[in-house]
Amino acid sequence: MSTRSFGPQLTDKGATFRLWAPATGRVEVIVDKPYPMTPQGDGWHGIDVPGVSAGATYRFRIDGRIDVPDPGSSFQPQDVSGPSEIVDHAAYQWRAPDWRGRPWDETVLLETHVGTFTADGTYRAMIDKLDHIVKTGITALELMPLADFAGSRNWGYDGVLWYAPDHVYGRPDDLKALIDEAHLRGLSVFLDVVYNHFGPEGNYLGLYAPTFFCGADTPWGSAIDYRVPQARAYAIENALMWLRDYRFDGLRLDAVHAIAEPGEIPMLHELSREVGKFAADTGRQIHLMLENDDNRATLLDPATNPPRGKYRAQWNDDYHHAWHVLLTGEDKGYYSDYVPTPVGHVVQALGSGFSYQGQPSAHRDGAMRGEPSGALPPSAFVNFLQNHDQIGNRALGERLEAIAEPLAIEAALAITLLAPMVPMLFQGEEWGSKVPFPFFCDFRGDLADAVRSGRREEFANAYEQYGDDVPDPLDAATFEHAKIDWEMRGGAGRRRWAMVRDLLRMRKQHIVPRSVGARFGKVEEIEGLLIADWRMGDDTRLLLRANLSDKQVTASTTSGTLIWGRQGDVLAPWAIQWWMGDK
Incomplete structure (x- = not known):
């Protein structure tokens, strides 16, 4: 897809605005005043407005009754319901223009949340921590989702404007500066993207483009109908936008098992092929990875470069779950599938990738889960002991350090960081941080009440046991308490950090050259x-x-x-x- 369908395009005379609104009779773009847009067929409306330049703000007016942001907005300075701002991506002067990426086999990931990674919680503040990442031996920074979400704090999985990095972390050029500075230090940068649903607040697509969604549901909202060409283009062009305009080195696609794909060409394959064409055209090494509860080994191919319909690797939840049961003894929910022999599941994951490769899952009511994966290279699997989900989807948001023995955790780290699979750490794990990472968000009114009641229902036993000690996800203090403890790195965490650095030195010396x-x-x-x-x-x-x-x-x-x-x-x-x- 060489052209972009969504979002404004700057021209020599002004800007071209387009909106796909098939259920709408009249659309206007409001810049300095309303401009009636012309129907262009297939539900598209468009207009050229002279005299418009970067920095201008605008909205679309639907049938004269409601003003909405652009679903292809590049920036939302006043949050998801405010006006959209035109960004000239070509104006940024890259300091590392010759960066072409790193081979996948060199990857050591650090998953981070921009808002809690530093005290300031901004892109610019993260730049000051890049030297720490390099010194640790990590080669790739992975950012949790940035697509604009409602409110001032969120994990990022409630994004509703996929093309706009959230304004609470800084402006688009600030994000580019972070990626630029990472590249100057030899670090790759990955982004987590969500293509299975939109967040519950600030998504206006259903008002003027209801066919964007199909009748199916995900656990988080209405499923997107990727049989609709415009819906498919919205996702694929978004992936290319992050890679082209921000120069991310790869993407991690969240929960692809929740993408509804009835009939026609599966969107996942088409997205990979389009990214592969872009990588070939630019000579860059670009890597795509998945989260997929279905354990579909046939989607994975770490060796083909550039990608041609498949994905480098998958986050290996089986590996995490088996270790978690072994280290903590917990056996509720999905952990029940890994008892009574968690070591056996660790063995399976180390020996052939997935632990579930077609066996029945009791947690899933006996449904068969997974495909055989032993023929894949080990680099098709991203192994980890902690991540945002497995920490945050607990009532208290505790890390392993709060619920497992340090000696056992260090043994698990020594295996994870030197095994031939791709390792990943969660922010602060490299020094054994004990700062919790509970779920947090910033919704209002009935939606906020629904989130609170849903959490209380999901974690009823924890609320009964811990009462007011369970953090309120809507309380700003919950977010503030999740900011990681950098001071521990040079104090109580000094020995753990030294161990991780040593392990990653050994990985660089002995494992990577032979991977x-x-x-x-x-x-x-x-x-x-x-x-x-x-x-x-x-x-x-x-x-x-x-x-x-x-x-x-x-x-x-x-x-x-x-x-x-x-x-x-x-x-x-x-x-x-x-x-x-x-x-």
Whole structure:
């Protein structure tokens, strides 16, 4: 898709405005005054307005009765219901214009939320922390969704204007400066995008384009009908906009299992192909990854560059869930699928990617879940012990540090950060932050009440147990308390941070150079001892010996070079050994 359908286009004489409003008889664009727009067929309305330049604000008036923002707005300085602002993306002067990205196999992700990553909660403030990220050994910054949402604080998954980065974090040029500064330091930058629904406040599409949505529902709102060409273009052009105008190095598509795709070409494949064409045309390395509860291995292909209909990798929830049950003993909700043998699920995830590869899921009423994934390269999986969902979707928003033993957490980190899969940390995890990350938002009126009551119903037991200690998601203090504790990095978190840096140094030295062409191997657990053997791309063997118990165990002698852990055949509780074996 070489042209952009949505949003204004600056011209030599002014600006061209377009709106897809098939259920509307009359549309006007209001700049300095109302300008009647001309029907152009297929539900489109358009007009050229002279004398308009970047910085001008405008709205669309629908049938003379309601003013709405542009669904293709580039910026909303007064929030989701205010006027849209024209942005000249070509005016920004990039300091790293020759940046072309990094290979996927080098990726070490840090998931971040702009509003809580720093005290100021802005794009500009994040720039001051980029050197920390580089020093840690992380190679890629991943931002939670930025699409404009209602209010002053939100996780980002309630975005309603997909083309407009939210104004509470800064202006579009501030976001570009953050990405530019990251590239100057050799960091890739990824963005989480949501193409399965719109947020509950500030979405006006249903008023003038009801066919944008189909009869199906997602857990968060009406599903988008991607059989409609304009709806499909809205998502695909949005992906290309983030990659082109902001120079993001890749996208993570949220909860694609909730995208309704009845008939015709699945939008996911078309989006990947269009991004692949863009990557080929620009010579950039661009990476797409998924969150997909369906565990569809057939969507994944980390090796093909640029992408041609598939995705580099998937966030591996199976890996997280198995470790969480092992480390905490929790067994409610989706964790119930990983008991009574969480170590067995860790073994499966380390040995072939997904833990669920077509087996029935009791949590899903016996439905079969997943596809065989062992033939994929390990780099098709993003492994993590914590992320925004798994921390925030708890009544108190506790991190692992509050509910698991430090020695066990460090063993899990030592495995996650050196295994041949792509590792990811959540902001502050690198120094063992204990700051909670509960759900927060800034809705008003009945919607705010509905969110409160919904949380109380979902976490009834926690509310009964903890009472007023359960944070109110609508309270501004809940958001403020989620800002990470940078001061801990140089204090109580100093030893953990040093350990993570050391592990990532070992990864850069021993794992990354051998990652291309790596294959899954034999992984098993024998009386508390986890033994793994992967074949790397240069045919050397990557060997793991891990004691995942509170008791001392004996391991057989291993030939090769020890790259992490203490030498010896007797492994103390939660001790880890990593070896590079012979070809």
